[in-house]
Amino acid sequence: MSMEDTANPATAPNLPEFSVSELSNLLKRTVEDRFALVRVRGELSGVKRHSSGHLYFALKDADAVLDGVAWRGVASKLKFRPEDGLEVVAVGRLTTYPGRSKYQIVVEALEPAGAGALMALLEERKRKLTAEGLFSPERKKVLPFLPDVIGVVTSPTGAVIRDILHRLADRFPRHVLVWPVAVQGEGAAEQVATAIRGFNAIRPGGRVPRPDLLIVARGGGSLEDLWAFNEEIVVRAAAESRIPLISAVGHETDTTLIDFASDRRAPTPTAAAEMAVPVRAELLDRVEEYGSRGRQGARRLVAERETRLDGLARGLRHPRTLIEPAEQRLDDLGERLPRALLGLTAERRRDLAEAAGGLRPNVLLSEIRQKSERLTQVTQRLAPAALRRLDNAAQRLTAPGQLLESLSYQRVLSRGYAVVRRAGELTTKAASVGAGDVLDIEFADGRVAAIATSEAPALKRRAKARSDDTPPEQGSLI
Incomplete structure (x- = not known):
């Protein structure tokens, strides 16, 4: 091709x-x-x-x-x-x-x-979490002096938990709760964060005691081995923990981000156990020392007070020298008191005899007769004057009474007159009485009821005048 x-x-x-x-x-x-x-x-x-x-x-x-x-x-x-x-x-x-x-x-x-890449990522994450305030010193909590319960987050099979338990037993045995987790590899960070939050979720007074202190621990290793403790989820869980937390991850030269978020960093897990509790023997020695020093101080204070008391006592007179003059004076007064009482009694008898000499019955009776005669004379002089005043007053009252009696309308009724009342009101004119009115007539010796049978002539004339003035076509209403 x-x-x-x-x-x-x-x-x-x-x-x-x-x-x-x-x-x-x-x-x-x-x-x-x-x-x-x-x-x-x-x-x-x-x-x-x-x-x-x-x-x-x-x-x-x-x-x-x-x-x-x-x-x-x-x-x-x-x-x-x-x-x-x-x-x-x-x-x-x-x-x-x-x-x-x-x-x-x-x-x-x-x-x-290389380590450089992880370190760069670590530094970047550290700057980010620092800016959020997760590493602020103000967030650090004070560790309890002697916690009753200690929670440990670590691998249950490593040497770390054995070292912590052994060190606690040597120093001051405490109740320890272990939350087993994976400390490296996939899922380790999530398990550690879950353990920290799980201990914080325990309610005080429940069946499972709530720890007073937490320790997150792991043995040494490379940067990659310790990387789970640099994860954000672990750092945030440590920062959010309400229970004081000690981080003990790696050896003394190893540093992870949880160290910055924890309340105290321990160089090793064993050092974390030493931070968690004091030495019981040292506490006992210290208590014994304080007790010995207290007893010595008390004895020294008592000795000083005794010395001072002896010095002050030497400057005081003997109590006998203070009591003897008072006893002598008491004896003297005791001897003088009977004589003084006899003399006072004789003096009061003389005073009584002198006062009794002026209180003979004849003298009193003579004075009573004189007062009685004087009272009789005054009464005899006052009686005619009082009677004259009463007569004058009676005469002054009699004249107005007679005048009032003569002007009374009852005297007029006795001369044949009468008082006429209609509907309870005094009636003095016949024109005010109509036929059929009920009248009350009062005489000198009593009252009589009467009914008017006819009207007064004046009323009749006024009625007739009104009837004459009425138009023929309308008729009369009377």
């Missing part, structure tokens, strides 16, 4: 014909045979973890993009969490995906492209 025939498809009838599937499978075998194992360096982009556990992503550089996949078995064994922007080295095989006519790398191993 010449070059001209190849360039012109119409003149190349001898070319083999492939179906799409055949060509895709041929291309797949060619790529897999040619690139059965490759090592690729690039930056992660579009990292996505499927619910099945598979990890999908893309590797890119300045000019190209390569799709990649890590199946669940490989993804679960990664020592770090793949994130966008992290430079990695992927080892695997190239293959094609006929369903979409694309090629990709199936990763068998994935690791950061």
